[in-house]
Amino acid sequence: MPEESIVPDLQACVLCEDVRAEIGGQQSIIGVISAIAAPGLPIGFFKLCLWTRWCGGTGEFTQTSRIFGPDEEAAIAQSDVNFTLQDLEANTTNVNVFGGVQFQRHGTYTIEVLLNGELQLRIPLPVIRIPQNA
Secondary structure (H helix, E strand, O other): OOOOOEOOEEEEEEEEEEEEEOOOOOEEEEEEOOOEEEOOOOEEEEEEEEEEEEEOOEEEEEEEEEEEOOOOOOEEEEEEEEEEEOOOOOEEEEEEEEEEEEEOOOEEEEEEEEEOOEEEEEEEEEEEEOOOOO
16 A cells, blocks of 8 residues: 655755756756846846755655746746655755747746645745946
8 A cells, every 4th residue: 555645845945057066966956046137138148046955754756847927827837857755755856958049028037936735935036127338
């Protein structure tokens, strides 16, 4: 008989430009993003990463991460990661990779993190206009 799963806690979540695997198994988070400042639009990113850490749960899970535009009608990017936690002492670090993301207008975008389809976290991502140097 399969055991009941226990929903893990989302311990950390960081939007960044890249995550690198270092020798010894450590990870380096490159270019932490809390807002995007752009003199003109659209502005594109070859790659964006959402680094997350889960702990305190057991079972098999799917993490879905999405980026919504200011109108929040449709996701402009989505990435899924499947993971398993064997026991309550286990933890996992996931990296959702979004390729070729384009921000078409200024405003507040929203990043959502879902676990097995249930919303766990919403993060605002402002895309702001900065003046061009003449």
